[in-house]
Amino acid sequence: AQKVTQAQTEISVVEKEDVTLDCVYETRDTTYYLFWYKQPPSGELVFLIRRNSFDEQNEISGRYSWNFQKSTSSFNFTITASQVVDSAVYFCALSERSYNTDKLIFGTGTRLQVFP
Amino acid sequence: GAVVSQHPSRVICKSGTSVKIECRSLDFQATTMFWYRQFPKQSLMLMATSNEGSKATYEQGVEKDKFLINHASLTLSTLTVTSAHPEDSSFYICSALGPGQDNSPLHFGNGTRLTVT
Numbered sequence: 113a114q115k116v117t118q119a120q121t122e123i124s125v126v127e128k129e130d131v132t133l134d135c136v137y138e139t140r141d142t143t144y145y146l147f148w149y150k151q152p153p154s155g156e157l158v159f160l161i162r163r164n165s166f167d168e169q170n171e172i173s174g175r176y177s178w179n180f181q182k183s184t185s186s187f188n189f190t191i192t193a194s195q196v197v198d199s200a201v202y203f204c205a206l207s208e209r210s211y212n213t214d215k216l217i218f219g220t221g222t223r224l225q226v227f228p
Numbered sequence: 229g230a231v232v233s234q235h236p237s238r239v240i241c242k243s244g245t246s247v248k249i250e251c252r253s254l255d256f257q258a259t260t261m262f263w264y265r266q267f268p269k270q271s272l273m274l275m276a277t278s279n280e281g282s283k284a285t286y287e288q289g290v291e292k293d294k295f296l297i298n299h300a301s302l303t304l305s306t307l308t309v310t311s312a313h314p315e316d317s318s319f320y321i322c323s324a325l326g327p328g329q330d331n332s333p334l335h336f337g338n339g340t341r342l343t344v345t
Contacts, residue, residue, distance in 0.1 A: 154338075155319060155338065155339045155341065156337075156339060157272075157323075157336040157339075159335075159336075203271065216274070216323075216334060218271045218272045218273075219271060220270070220271045221270075223269075
């Protein structure tokens with residue numbers, strides 16, 4: 113069965129600290145996509161990254177970086193030099209192909225609080 | 229970029245009434261739309277998938293007669309919560325996928341917070 117596990121329910125850091133959010137997934141598919149979304153208190157989902165299963169290159173975008181390791185079925189997200197505006201709930205998600213379309217299986221989310 | 233608009237953003241209704249939530253794709257044709265529900269401090273759970281012009285496919289445990297989904301055009305899908313009860317209070321959010329966007333990031337609406345009193 114498809115499953116996404118975010119073991120950290122809540123993380124608190126002080127501004128400028130680095131923080132890593134963990135994501136472990138399970139799937140029988142050989143082709144799949146992994147996503148990270150940010151959900152600020154206002155509720156909308158902000159897309160951060162999509163990674164396909166054949167691309168294990170790590171990615172960096174500004175203060176954000178992602179480490180994809182198929183060997184451990186993990187897709188971890190690191191925020192460098194965290195800021196108060198990074199406070200939000202972060203969801204990791206896995207695409208599940210169904211009837212030739214794709215739906216997302218979300219993890220339970222990690223609530224990140226960055227204190228000044 | 230592509231935008232999905234959801235309306236209303238907040239709604240409060242009395243128990244027993246019905247509420248309609250709209251999800252529109254603004255600059256692309258959404259062949260598939262997804263409806264998710266999120267209870268407070270919980271994850272998003274897929275309720276149903278709708279393809280334009282056909283009946284929605286509901287996830288296990290979701291009552292199709294209670295959550296009516298209509299995807300009558302390529303830019304609009306509606307979710308109607310019929311005879312709403314307090315336990316239906318939740319955050320409902322839609323996402324949309326267009327042709328050629330297979331596996332692309334699903335564009336999400338801003339969500340609708342439903343409170344049933």
